[in-house]
Amino acid sequence: MPRGFSLIDPSTLATATPTLTTSRSTEASREASTEATPAQRTPSATPRAALASSTGQAFAQVMAEVSGASTSLAVRQRQTPAVAEPAGRALAEPARSTLPEPATPVAARLIDLGMPRALANQVTGTDIFGEMLAALRSMPPPPRPPQGAGDVLVIAGEVAYALPIARTVAQSLHLDPGRILLAAPSTAGTGLHASRRISGPAEAERRGRQMHRAEVPHVVVVDAPVTAGDDGWVRSITEALGATAIWAAVDATRKLADTARHLETMGRVDALAVYAASVCSDPAGVLALDVPVALLDGRPATPAAWAALLTERLHTLPAHA
Template identity: 45%
Template sequence: MPKRLLLEGSDIEELLSQVRDEHGPGVSIVSADRVRTGGFAGFFARQRYELTVEVPDPAERPAAPASAPQAAPAAPAAPAGPAAAADPMTVLLARAEEQERRLSLTGSRAASPAAAAAPQRPAAAAPQRPAAAAPSVSLNLAQAVPAQAHVPTHAAPAAPTVQTLPAAPAVPLVPEDFVVETGTENRAFADMLASLQRDGGTGAAGALPARAYQAPAAGPERSGAVVPRAFQPPVVEQERPFERALTELGLPARMARQAVGPDMYTAVKRALADLPEAPPAPRGPGDVLVIVGETHAALHVAEKAARLLNVGPAQVLLAARSTAGTGIHNTRLLNGPRSAQQRARKIHRDDVPYVVVVDSTPEQGNGEWARAIADGLGATAVWAVVDATRKTADTARHLRTLGKVDAIAVNAVAATGDPASVLDLDIPVSHLADRPGTAQAWAALLCERLEEKQS
């Protein structure tokens, strides 16, 4: 049973020579294709040739006739001249090139002289092989040489004689179980070459049949495709010329990073944009505002709060060991939590608010006592007076013993180099020295310190 082989190469003449050398004159050339692969927009493409041949079994090859047949139909005389002695393979190559030139030009052109000189014989219709790609040119060689013609390997001195065998039944160009893929990864072609090498290039039985090539699943990494990614705009680092100086003034790092811009006041205002606002002093009838701190510093804040609430000295009380040096009458003294509970009955029935000062400092360690007095009075709000010169950790530890603190009043601001460190307590500031603890007051203080550093 004859078998078909597919040969590939970059030179058609080398393929034809390989066919003659390896398979002898009994081989039949079924089709020859020229294929272009790769490239971009038709440029830089690689060109190769695919040659399909049919090799009959040694038992089926007919023996050469001893003598010419006695009666034969008249055949057209072979033309004399150079074309008569031309090799049929050369004629075949010339016709393939002529067909390519015809496809590249608009209109029709006359046949080449070499094609006109070749003997014309009717040929059985053979199925055309589909083109592998748009740039490739496919030429069915059965139009030039019959499918069952034996091509001699050497030209005779006289006119070449081509023996014609009976026409074989038409078979498909490519069997259903034979898949040929263009490109460099063609395992069927590699298997065929390995079989020919094992058999000594004779194409004998036992050669490995070509099989369908299963391409591996190609992902973005294997195929080399570029995976699109979302556009990430470049991050532009903003100018922060005052960040380090503000950190040295005690401003928390999370707030100092917000000081963006070359203008000092604008940068400081941006840093203080998230500063919490202190709640106002309670002013309802019977409300109690408790101010905890060192006695004289707390009384100073209480006087400001009394003026703000429009209450007199009778509504300002003191919880301490004594009233010596304070100007507070003994009738307004609360000496403990029990006394605070007794006074609370009268305070809650009054129609004005009260301000109560509680003497408590970290050195005294009486935070629990101060908290008990505030609970006995039923305090509406609790303010704490803190010393800006004290370590923030020590101040925070003392404030935790007082329970819930609604606001702080910062004292001794001018005596410290980092007055903004109290902002790390995360408690609203009601008073900043003698001024209300607003964002504008903090901005003015920090800008003054920055100017002093720059001068």
């Protein structure tokens, strides 16, 4: 038999078994003695006797209370006004461009008269007229009326003001003012013969062909009241005439926004003939319309004419504090 191993005598197994049983009983008794008594144990769940029966009076009372609470909650929810969610934040207004301060008190007064800030800041005050003249010469020269054979100049605006401008231009071109044509509902009160009236686009086209074959230029006034809407009247007449140039008669005392809107209704505008500038609080404001000024109160709108007008107005304008 190999060393280290020994056989168990089968006769000893019978006596060994009771001993094993006895030891197991002893361990069980020891474990039982260490367990807590039922009174000391913490219940793991609510006893069945504590649960309300679904058929008992207590259950009915509880359900009535729950139902009443739910109803009152629903009523409160209906009565409580809904709180609107805050609306999205309004877009911030765009920041206004920061304009440079007037360079001198004289420049500030010129800006009040409508002179563009960039030009006004060139006037320091040592030689007001000379500096103003030099600044205004940086602008494009005023357009001249077309004077070639067969040219057609249209002056559009309110007849009461456009017609005197047309007469001034006709005289400068050595033309007979009585030969001016008028596209308007009537020639009454204008001093023009009824035969000088253009009734509409069809007649404007016929007359235009004749004028373009003439040896002299022609001047045509087109009635364009400020109060009229954009009905296409001015556009249709000027296109039918084949106008060489289109000038708009502009009131310097009118708001620039209204004047700009009126110019939009005319369509193509090559230059402005400004009137009432001498009585306007800011006569140079029309320079902001971005359309060349041809005439200033009946005179060519040269830098000298602008400088003379603004210098005269400086003496009547209160000085800045």
